[in-house]
Amino acid sequence: MPELPEVETAVRSLREPLVGRTIYTATFPADPGRMTNLTVEVLSARIAGQRIESITRRAKYLIFNLSADKLIVHLKMTGHLYVMPAAEANPFDRWLRVYFPLDNGDQLRFSDARKFGRVSLVRDPAEILPDLGPEPLDDEFTAKVLKERLTGRSTILKSLLLDQSFVAGVGNIYADEALHIAKLHPLRHANTLTNAEIKRLHAAIRQALSDGILHEGASINWYRKPDGTRGESQDYLRAYRELGNLSKPCPVCGGPITKIVVGQRGTHFCPTCQPAKPR
DNA sequence: CGGACAACCTGGCGGC
DNA sequence: TGCCGCCAGGTTGTCC
Numbered sequence: 240m241p242e243l244p245e246v247e248t249a250v251r252s253l254r255e256p257l258v259g260r261t262i263y264t265a266t267f268p269a270d271p272g273r274m275t276n277l278t279v280e281v282l283s284a285r286i287a288g289q290r291i292e293s294i295t296r297r298a299k300y301l302i303f304n305l306s307a308d309k310l311i312v313h314l315k316m317t318g319h320l321y322v323m324p325a326a327e328a329n330p331f332d333r334w335l336r337v338y339f340p341l342d343n344g345d346q347l348r349f350s351d352a353r354k355f356g357r358v359s360l361v362r363d364p365a366e367i368l369p370d371l372g373p374e375p376l377d378d379e380f381t382a383k384v385l386k387e388r389l390t391g392r393s394t395i396l397k398s399l400l401l402d403q404s405f406v407a408g409v410g411n412i413y414a415d416e417a418l419h420i421a422k423l424h425p426l427r428h429a430n431t432l433t434n435a436e437i438k439r440l441h442a443a444i445r446q447a448l449s450d451g452i453l454h455e456g457a458s459i460n461w462y463r464k465p466d467g468t469r470g471e472s473q474d475y476l477r478a479y480r481e482l483g484n485l486s487k488p489c490p491v492c493g494g495p496i497t498k499i500v501v502g503q504r505g506t507h508f509c510p511t512c513q514p515a516k517p518r
Numbered sequence: 519c520g521g522a523c524a525a526c527c528t529g530g531c532g533g534c
Numbered sequence: 535t536g537c538c539g540c541c542a543g544g545t546t547g548t549c550c
Contacts, residue, residue, distance in 0.1 A: 242543065273526080299544080315544050317528080334528090353527050355544065369545085394520060403545080411543055459543065461529090482531080482541070503523080505542085 241314045243299060243375070243408030244451025244472060245462050249320060250296045252465045253347075256322040261290045261342040262305070268335055274351075275337075276359040276367060286310065286339070286360055298371045298407035302364065311359045311367060312349065318356030321465045322347055329467065352461070370404040375444050380406070382441040389429050389437060396432075397425035398502040400444070409444065412457055412479045415507045416447035419478035419489075424513045425499075425506045450475060478507045 241249070265283040275282055289305035296302065301320065303310035312320060319331050322345050331350040337358060338348040349358060359367045372388070373380045388406070392399060399405050400414040409417065418425050421443035423436060432440065456462055456470030459481050464470060473481070477490050485496050489509035499506050 245543080313544085315526095316542070351527095352529065353542090355526065355528095357545095392519085398521085401544090413543095457543080462543075479543090481543095502521080 241462050242410030242413050243448050245456035246296055246299050247452050248456040249465055250294050250301055254294050257291050262286050263340040265337055265339050267337050274358055282360050308360050308362055309364050313357045315355035317353040317461045318351040320349055372404050372406040375406050382438045385441045386437045392429040394429055396427045396429050397506055399429050411504050413447045415479040416477055417443045420446055422512050424515045425501055425508050480507050
């Protein structure tokens with residue numbers, strides 16, 4: 240579910256209640272299945288007594304930097320992290336998969352209806368992180384870098400934006416948004432972009448993600464901020480439409496948004512603003 | 519490298 | 535109201 244802006248929003252709001260806290264243990268209400276990289280026994284024993292020094296993000300992963308280890312969480316489609324006093328219930332507890340009691344009486348909880356999320360405890364993130372492309376909001380991600388990475392890639396633009404080894408953190412919503420801002424058709428082939436188009440795409444990726452962070456993430460069906468409230472980003476989306484609801488027109492030209500399937504993913508674009516041929 | 523597709527799971531929604 | 539099929543923001547692995 241969450242893409243870079245949603246994960247970044249979660250990281251930012253978890254810092255205040257969590258940095259400086261010490262984790263007592265990890266408790267799994269039910270069989271974790273393939274949620275963790277370690278057995279329940281090993282993970283809970285090894286995390287006990289570790290202090291949360293800082294919380295960072297890489298791509299769509301949350302990284303809790305502990306005294307000795309890193310706790311790495313991927314929310315996938317429906318994962319949710321939140322902090323509650325131990326005695327207090329929360330609607331997301333219905334799908335509670337693991338919780339971490341803390342030294343101040345609070346708990347860090349992870350709930351996940353669809354059970355795709357992952358919680359790993361590692362010494363070195365490289366143990367579990369896959370090949371990830373550059374962070375699109377870092378200064379090092381320039382239009383020149385994007386151009387180099389596009390070179391020789393014949394694949395369809397939309398699919399490439401979703402490839403985490405190409406650029407990290409872009410998911411289905413913000414890929415559609417970036418292409419709309421850049422005025423590029425999602426089916427354009429990556430190696431056919433002109434220099435001007437590459438510049439537009441570079442700026443558009445960053446703008447789509449920055450706007451998403453500014454509005455604290457898109458609460459399209461499952462995503463909620465750690466405090467349970469909704470982000471606002473869904474109200475500002477240019478092209479992406481929830482559940483194929485195409486009644487809202489293109490904010491630029493007022494024409495209808497079209498939905499097609501690209502690489503098995505719903506893809507929304509404005510055929511007027513994003514022509515199939517370079518303009 | 520790339521495209522197609524299945525798999526991992528469950529809940530919500532529209533349609534009948 | 536109830537049942538059914540379809541849809542979902544992510545990622546990985548396999549096959550061709």
